[in-house]
Amino acid sequence: MFEEAFLKVGERLGALQAKVVVALMGGALTLAVLVAAGVYVWLHPVMHCRQQSALLFFGTAVRKGEHVRHVDGNEWKGFVESAIVPRLPDGFTVLEGQGFYRSVVDGNAMQEGTYILMVAHRNDGDINARLASIVEDYKTRFNQESVLRLDQCGAYRF
Structure with a gap:
């Protein structure tokens, strides 16, 4: 038991x-x-925002060997009309600025003219793909290593 x-x-x-x-x-x-x-x-806090703003910084110095030239106003205008307007029909803003950075080649402080694209947009894959294609188009067309993209959570209304 x-x-x-x-x-x-x-x-x-x-x-x-x-x-x-x-x-x-x-x-x-x-x-x-x-x-x-x-x-x-x-x-990845931006991934959880419904609305965002993106800033894209396009440097204008085009290097080919030792020769450096700059994307001029007419070239930029052509790029805007052919590459940006069709991809962002809802609108955007472009500003001009001066970019400063340290050269990876020789460590010297550098500056160049910069175009800044500002876009307020909903957070979805379509707009992100369109922005990425604008960046790739610019890099290819003007022999650029990179385009800085800054994304932020945003709230906007019209």
């Missing part, structure tokens, strides 16, 4: 231990998912 009662208590403790282990594993898994989601949101 004592042995039978002891076995029943042992079975209950075994089942209880199994339930505790399963509950702890579930809690650890939930915590891991929440931490991963938090890290993702922390590292």
Whole structure:
């Protein structure tokens, strides 16, 4: 009788231990998912915005070997009309500026004229693909290594 009662208590403790282990594993898994989601949101906050603004900085120095020339106003206007207007029919703003940076070749401080494209847009893959194609078009057309893109969460209305 004592042995039978002891076995029943042992079975209950075994089942209880199994339930505790399963509950702890579930809690650890939930915590891991929440931490991963938090890290993702922390590292990619713009991905969770419904509305965004994008700034694209187009440098004008075109280097071919030792020779440097600059994208002039007519070339920029042609680029805007052929590459930007068709891709951003809802509108955008262009500003002119001066960009400053340190040369990766010789470490010298450099400056060049810059065109800045400002776009307020909804957050979706289509607009991001159109902006990326504008960047690639500019890099190809004017022999550029890069175009700086700055995305920010935004709220806009008309």
